[in-house]
Amino acid sequence: MNITEEISFLIESKKDKIIQVSDKIWEFAETRFEEFQSAELLIQTLEQEGFTVDKEVAGLETGFIGSFGQGKPIIAFLGEYDALAGLSQVAGVDSFQPINLRGSGHGCGHNLLGSGSLAAAIAIKDYMEDHQLPGTIRFYGCPAEESGYGKTFMAKSGLFTDVDTAFSWHPSTMNAVTHTSSNAVIHGHFSFTGRSSHAAASPHLGRSALDAVELMNIGVNYMREHMIDEARVHYAVTNTGGIAPNVVQPEAEVTYLIRAPHPTQVKELFERVINIAKGAALMSETKMEYRIEGACANLIPNATLEKVMHKHMDILGFPEVTSEEVEFAREIYQSTSQEDKITAKKQVGKPLSARLEAKPIADFILPYSENLSFMAGSTDVADVSWNIPTAQCVTSTWAFSTPFHTWQAVTQGKTTYAHKAMLLAAKTMACTAVEVLLNPELVVEAKKELIERLDGETYQCLVPEEVNPPKRSKSKTSLQAMN
Known part of the structure; x- marks a missing residue:
């Protein structure tokens, strides 16, 4: 054979x-x-x-x-x-x-x-x-x-x-x-912290984290006009800070995928997104933190x-x-x-x-x-x-x-x-x-x-050294028990 x-x-x-x-x-x-x-x-x-x-x-x-x-x-x-x-x-x-x-x-x-x-x-x-x-x-x-x-x-x-x-x-x-080939990507998560208050009685005392998320998203959307055609940016709001409209939201979170054809390009775009997030925090007088969830290079x-x-x-x-x-x-x-x-x-x-x-x-x-x-x-x-x-x-x-x-x-x-x-x-x-x-x-x-x-480049992982995979709780149930 x-x-x-x-x-x-x-x-x-x-x-x-x-x-x-x-x-x-x-x-x-x-x-x-x-x-x-x-x-x-x-x-x-x-x-x-x-x-x-x-x-x-x-x-x-x-x-x-x-x-x-x-x-x-x-x-x-x-x-x-x-x-x-x-x-x-x-x-x-x-x-x-x-x-x-x-x-x-x-x-x-x-x-x-x-x-x-x-x-x-x-x-x-x-x-x-x-x-x-x-x-x-x-x-x-x-x-x-x-x-x-x-x-x-x-x-x-x-x-x-x-x-x-x-x-x-x-x-x-x-x-x-x-x-x-493919787009490289960085997955970033952005958290904003503000100050809660009664939205009608004392709105001036509140600082809305949800406003910061919205301002960030608007800023990133304006960035789309000024990036290369092959790049992609997607986001999802993962925490709106609550469902009560009469409470100024003290926290909110948004997660982003930033893509571009080469690792250097995606890193540059991600830095621009970070700066937009900083600007959103400055405008809303909130605090911003971000972390990289993961990333990958181009094929x-x-x-x-x-x-x-x-x-x-x-x-x-x-x-x-x-x-x-x-x-x-x-x-x-x-x-x-x-x-x-x-x-x-x-x-x-x-x-x-x-x-x-x-x-x-x-x-x-x-x-x-x-x-x-x-x-x-x-x-x-x-x-x-x-x-x-x-x-x-x-x-x-x-x-x-x-x-x-x-x-x-x-x-x-x-x-x-x-x-x-x-x-x-x-x-x-x-x-x-x-x-x-x-x-x-x-x-x-x-x-x-x-x-x-x-062509002379070497592999540089887009995930920072200090970032590790997340841990998940798990059942110890065996496959035999499941069957």
Whole structure:
């Protein structure tokens, strides 16, 4: 058997276990830094498969590293498993049906992401045993990708310094190996403290923290005209200081995400936002404090690894889909808004959009291109990519036109075509990793490319040294008790 055939056989032989893990994590739907059940399930599975596991790495209660083998090369697979708040949704239906209105859901498909990377790590372990190959395989259990930046904290702690290559993937509506960069981001939280008073009897004695938050938001909105086009700024008021209008609010808080294509640019923007917050405090005669919650850099692509990854994805192809799968995907496509459909069509062009309207599951592999694309969002995979050569792919776990972070993404998280796409990603990553094991020159070339792309720059973590991951209370209930 060749590499793709052997890896496919190894993953198919354990696909039922992997699918069960993915579906269980979908059910847990745990949000950032609270993925205790999800992490424990992944850890148990790794240990059953012969990996040794280091827990609570980099101060992350739900972060871990599973390792197998010894020596070089050291190959990392990155797994995520956090859900999103407010996206509770019944699986396998074509309409919005929350399980719990205040619940969470896997609107970015991280139940699939973590399980697919797990499948790749296990397959490579089995391949190494069968062929008696030296090397080390690591599965990085990475919590809180959604505005928590687990991998950034891992990179800050030096957990990737000895790794040779890293591989990851992401659920999508297409099958492709991505050559892309992204926005760097800083997540800042701003707290204002004023003085309470009766809003009618003695308003002159009060100093409104809520006024300060509003003034800050107005100031930042005026800043938007004077920043580069690629930058993004988003905010949410997290504490209004109360619900009584006749009380001058003594406290209020707002949280901000500031994005730009390069770490230096995002740092400059963040400093401007801090100055605006200081001005708001001065105008309202309140006190302001801020803290950085987390951050991540911009992605550094690696064509050397990506070309190998695309070769294997192209050979593997997308598995055959059934008429029932196509029909459900069509129902999901119809449920998306007209704006979503128009946006999706523009992204793929007329020929492909016509094909996908008729059959809304992308059962083909897009060609690879070294033309750099840009993602306005952010990912903490970026901090890994600044340290070691990193390659990623996407597979069509979702129907065409499915927006990220929506109930439509959640409801497809346990579909059979999502499982097929997850296993395709696992096979693609594992085949690429085999090439790394067998061809030391590939690592040399990938590292050389990374150095050239950095062009003299070195990794500087955007999270300050004194900032650590938050701690969450957790239940000691075992998985056996939950089952």
